[in-house]
Amino acid sequence: MRISTITMYEQSLNSLNRQQGEFLKIGQQISSGRRVVNPSDDPQAASLAVGVDQAKAVDQQYANARVSARNSLSQQESVLNSSSDFIVRARTLLVQAGNGTLSDADRDAIGQELNGIYQGLVGQANSMDGNGRYLFGGYRDGTPPFVQDADGRVSYVGDTGVKAQQVDSARLMPSVDHGQAIFRSSEDADLFAALKDAIDVLATPVDGEAGRDNLRSVLASSSKALDNSFDNVLSVRASVGARLNELDVLDVVGDNRMLNYEQILSERLDLDYNKAISDYTLRQVGLQAAQKAFVDVQKLSLFNLM
Template sequence: MRISTLTMYEQSLNSLNRQQGDFLKTGLQISSGRRVVNPSDDPQAASLAVGVAQAKAVDQQFANARVSARNSLSQEESVLSSSADFIVRARTLLVQAGNGTLADADRNAIAQELNGIYQGLLGQANSQDGSGRYLFGGHQDGTPPFVQDADGRVGYVGDDGVKAQQVDSARLMPSVDNGRAIFASAEDADLFGALKDTIDVLNTPVADEAGRENLRTVLASSGKALDKGFDNVLAVRASVGARLNELDVLDVVGSNRMLNYEQVLSDRLDLDYNKAISEYTLRQVGLQAAQKTFVEVQKLSLFDRL
């Protein structure tokens, strides 16, 4: 078989390029810490990495949703706590107002404090989040959900929708309750109506037995409404607390899932440094040998053998 000088040169050059490519590939693996630098290095592992990356991205969206839900629920919990304090104080004042020895001026003073509680509750019911959206209007979060009419009575103008966040693959969690469920139920547990009735009757002079009977009737009715309202606020608050606890659990589950993803990627993609360094040394020796051979071939001519 005839072997030309050009053929010998090409073979030597191909060997040099191959050795150099293998050497550079091993160097890239060491510098990156990854066994799979390019998809062609291990198509199956590269495909798995794409799938895991997509799963991680979805889980990160769930994690972000849990942060958003926790912020909303924490703010709602704070509002419910303040509202419960307002109701407790109002209930105490109603008991005081029922004292038959009080004069009209005394009842007027109680009415003024109750009016402060009334306005305070209204402010809590119209709380906004950090983006300026109203918390308790359902899906109507661009305007205050509770408004006062010309007589000073508060009405709910939001809707009955409940905002929710997809906090995990199988969990759509209500992230905030609407205002009707908290402050303005359809029953006689309406807090604002009870407080307004009480304020009005305490500001009305009691001149006779009919006036005293009306005072007792309103105070009794309002007391029951405040008790129901208080129980309702506590029930919603317990639900909020349960959801916050659930978010903590889901955070742990999500973190463990992320760790599993990282372990899978590490097992399939990460580099065995000891093996890689050994191979790097061998590749370096092979490259040096190929370079030396190529230099010798460049000097060689078949005419030198004739």
């Protein structure tokens, strides 16, 4: 009889613990809004959730990379727009400078304005990003990529590395072009060399027919170089615009993918509140019954004599 009483007590206690555990579990589900609170609730669903969460984290990294790439490309686009305006003005001035009726003083004044454009373009070419790094220096972004020598001539001292961002699983996008590709600064008749040649010749008084021939020759070659540079800047600008458009498309794709992930998680993990509330009420009744049964077992006389 003593063993029977102990057995009844243990059974009653186990039932109480089980009912209480189930009651608390449903309470946690309701408070969290999730059917799977612990991996043991549904190992398969929990494993799926881990995989989906990892995929979401990777996609968020791509989204962050797209933000960074868009910032760099937008800044580059702004620089290219300003550079285009500078070049257009410089071309206009070179046409004016070719007027044979101008005096040396007139040409010198045009040369002074061209020098302002020249310095403005150098400043644009040495633009910095929001982190204090030079935008167009390639991977050598800690120092100005365009430098002037004692004569004021510009050379490119950056590298030709192209910074890129992994903006999606299969897309490594160039986020900024190096200065060599944009301004084509080298030892031949590039943008800066063309402008400097024009500035120098306009500052030199014209002496006789030889001087006029030299003026015309330099202005013609400088104008041609500016035309080529302008076309190149427009080409890079078009490429930047295409990349910005692509980022918009990838954002939409990424957002849709995130929504799909959320739908998968919702279908496998979210709680059916109607069923949960019904189960909660049922477990509450079961817990109360188990509590009453446990109290009744404790009142058994033979149990008290043990």
